[in-house]
Amino acid sequence: MGYFVNVEQGVNLFVEDINPSASKTIVFLHGWPLNHEQFEYQYDVLPSMGYRCIGIDWRGFGKSDRPIHGYNFDRLADDIHAVVKSLQLTNFTLAGHSTGGAIAIRYATRHNAYGLSRLILIDAAAPTGFTQETANRLLTETLNDRPKMMQGVTDTFFFQYISAPFSNWFNGLGLQAAGWSTAAIINTLRDEKLDTDLPKITVPTLIVHGVHDKLVPFKQAQELNEAIKNSHLVPFHYSGHGLFWEEREKFNELIKQFVG
Template sequence: MGYFVTVESGVNLYVEDINPGGNKTIVFIHGWPLSHKQFEYQFDVLPAMGYRCIGIDWRGFGNSDKPMNGYNYDRLADDIGSVIDALQLKNFTLAGHSTGGAIAIRYIARHNGYGVSKLVLISAAAPVGFTTETANKFLKETLNDRPKMMQEVTDSFFFQYITGPFSNWFFQMGLQAAGWSTAAVVVMLRDEKLYTDLLKISVPTLILHGIHDKVIPFAQAQELNQKIKNSQLVPFQYSGHGPFWEERDKFNQLLTQFI
């Protein structure tokens, strides 16, 4: 079922809550500039296995409200915290993809890991996000021809072949975001770093990353593995930036085994 949670005055986040009576809970945080819908191929399978799957759309993205401000790691992490508080979640697994992985890291560092028993970082945009060159290119295109920018993101996202209809679905998901929030998060990815946050992670952490990732290089996953204690890295040999789709059977199996 889907509903909205108020995270501050006038700002409501959309939450997709599947199988609320499940035995174990996984909170999914999507990547830029997507929405909870990117995890469709987890939501198709995991709830039927007894898991409660919660997908949260960030402010400015997906079905959530799209205010003009609040696009920094602290505020986005606090938004996640507000949802966790509202749903009274405890002992759950926090799974973040790309920028969502960075937001998950900031949530744990900023909120002392409240409620989180395990962390899953999927192609995480950490400890750094985009290079200045890449960010400035995306920023310019976002503000002048956002569909072209989103097509470039789609084309570089996957290592495996994707069909035309799948590409269009993915493309439209990205355009559901507001232009201003899309641009603001590019600036965040360019300017904000998470090195000190990594030292504050103590929960068991699973790092999943495609070796052919053109968006966030695999070397960053190796760096996370070195700097996060009690972490393990699993490379995906046939994936780019989207192992949750490109090798979804392996991804889902590893996720359930870890939890």
């Protein structure tokens, strides 16, 4: 079921809550510039295995409200904290993809792993995000031809073949976001770093990363593995930035093993 949770005066986030009666909960944080629907191929499977799957659209993305402000890691982590408190979640697993992985890291450190038992980082945009050059290019494209920008992201996202209908669907996810929030996150990924957060993570952490990732190089996953205590890195040899779809069976099984 879907509903809205208030996280700040005038700002409500959309939450997709699947199998809410299950005893084990996984909260999914999407990547830029997508929304919770990117995890469709997890929602199709994991709830039938007995998991409660919660997908959250960040502010400015998907079905959530689109304020002009609040697109830094602290505020985005605070939004997640507000949802967690509202839903009274405890002992849950937080799974973040790309920029969602960066937000998950900031949540774990800024809020002292509130309610958190495990962390899953999926092609996480950490400890660094976009380079100055990449950010400037994406920002120019976003502010002048956002559909072209999104098509370029899709074209470099996957290592395996995707069909034209899948590409169209994926592009649509990115274009549901507001233009201003899409641009604001580019600046955040350029300017904010997470190096000092990593040693503060205390919960068991699973790091999964496509070795053919062209958006966030695999070496960053190795850096995360070295910096985060009690972390385990699993490379995905047939994936780019979209292992949640490209090797979905392997990914879903890993989640099952890690969460228990």
